[in-house]
Structure formats: C-alpha cells, structure tokens
Amino acid sequence: MQETRQVDLTKDYFSNLGLPCSYQIDLAALADSHRLLQQTHHPDRFAASDEAEQRQAVQTASYLNQAYGVLRSPLKRAIYLLELQGMEPLAPTNTSMPMDFLLQQMQLRERMEELPAAADVEAELEQLADELLVMHKQLQTDFAAAYEAGQLPAAEVVVRKLQFIEKLQQECNDLEGRLLD
Template sequence: MLPDFKANHFALFGLPARFELDGAALDVAFRQLQAQVHPDRFAHLSEADKRASLQWSTRVNEAYQVLKSPLMRAAYLLQQQGVDALAPENTQLPAVFLMQQIEWREAIAGARKDADDVALQRVETEMQTMARRLQADLANALDVQQDFVSAAQRVRELKFIDKIRAELDEAFIALDR
C-alpha cells in the first residue's frame, strides 16, 4: 500500500486548497504529522512497521516541500485542475519578461567577472521584488479569478526566476572562493 504522492497534499495537512496559505499552520501540521509517522518513532518495531513509517514519512515530506514552495504549490493547484503548467510544450513567455531575464543574466555574468558583490545583491533584490509580484498575481488568478491560463503563465515565469536564482547562487559561491 504505497501512498500516492500526488494525491491531495492540502487535505493531508488539513488546509484549504488555495494558493494563499497560512505558512505557520502548515509548519505546525507538518510537525504534528511527522511526530506520528517518522521512522524514529518505529526504529524498535517490526520491519513492516518500519516500512509503513518510511513510506508515510516520505509522503509527508513530499507534500510539505510542494506546499511550502510558491512555485510548486501553484503548479500543483493547476495540476489538480488538469493544467500542466510546466509541460515541455508550454514554453511561451512574454517578450518583456524575456528581455528582463537577459538583462539579469548579463548582470550576473558581469558581476561574476568583476567580483562585484554589490551588483549581485542588486540583481537578487530585483528578482525578489518580481517574485513577490508574481506571487500576488498568482493568488489573484488562482484564488479569486480562477483564471488558470494566466496562472499557468505566471508559474512559468516564476520557474524561470528559479532557474536564474540558481545561477545567482553559483555566482555568490564563486565570489566566496
């Protein structure tokens, strides 16, 4: 009886299936659940108990990861509506957005070359502002308007920002060496 990792993450934590989320309530529910199912509670019990605990604990972690991340949470809500926002064929992004990405990428590469920590921090702040705006848009599109087409678009943009953030992280690490 393997728990289905895709089924109903919100219900698992007793939370409404919405983008706008009470992060503190999620944290509390996550800890309460892990306190019940974590393998450390079953280490002295039978193999069957240990296996069941490993599966459930894994499932709880997976659901928590998804709900904690605005990007994954939005993609998950869309998936529940039958929309695969991150499918490989869905790659269209608005030109304005793409221009901004190119600017950021160039800024990161330049800052890396010049070992310019301040420039990197500037890009990071800009990206955080953009991410916050996208999240506000998502809350509106998913929870109020139920506009899944526009929500899927915002999810792709958020995903793009995530990728550039990874580049940014690498640049920070490179400068630290």
C-alpha cells in the same frame, strides 16, 4: 490535546496537512501540522509493529516530507495547484511566454554576465538579488490572483515566470559564492 489525524495517501497534500487548498497558506501552520503528523507517523514509532505497518509508516513519512517540500515552496505549490486542476504547467510543449518577459530575461542574463567586471561587484550583486526578490514576490501575488480568479492559463504563464526567476536567483547565489569567496 489535539486529536491524531490520519493520513490518506490518495488525498491531496493540503487535505492531509489540514490546510485550505489555496496558494496563500499559513507557513507556520504548515510547519506545525507537518511536525505533528511526522511525530505521530514516524517509522521509529512502529519499530515493534509488523512489517506491513512498518512499511506503511515509511510510506506515510515519505509522503509527508514530499507534501511539506511541495507546499513550502512557492513555485512547487503553484505547480501542484495547477496539476490538481489537470494542467501541466511545465510540459515541454508549454513554452509560450510574453515578449516583454523574454526581453526582461535577456536583460537580466546580460547583467549577470557583466557582474564579474563591475567596479563594485558586491553592490551590483546585492542590487540584482534585491530586484529578483521583488520580482519573485510580485509573481507570487500575480499567481495567487490569477489562480483564485480561476484564470488558470494566466496562472500557468506566471508559473513559468516564477521558474525562471527562481533559477536566476540560484545562479545569482552561485555567482556570489564564486565571486566573493
């Protein structure tokens, strides 16, 4: 039987979920750890406890859900890792991007705008979605390499790129819903 791990709300998400503080994590281990901790610290288990213990259980469950959501998302996990290093990758004043990426953004946006008029909307949409997925995976690899090498400013740029690609992926999904329904 696995021993019950306590949750310290002052520690980082990785520590509390028993994971290495790294971008590349085992998502199955994350899910298992989250499930185990949620079972142990679920507020329903404290229904007969005093009000302070009930409140603590609610706070712990909320913390665990927040931690799981952050660590499960490639973008949120990258942001969180940089924040642990004292950086603010999405600060409003932090908008510098390489020119080639800005041009690529413009081209991708133009393709999105032209999709409704395409001869084969479904095929074009699928091709764009596939390209965005490849870009997203490459950016995850780029972030991991920069972060692990201690190149935090480079990792910060990758986070902003990831944010753009994820936003474009969502817009692509939304467009698919509108065009193919």
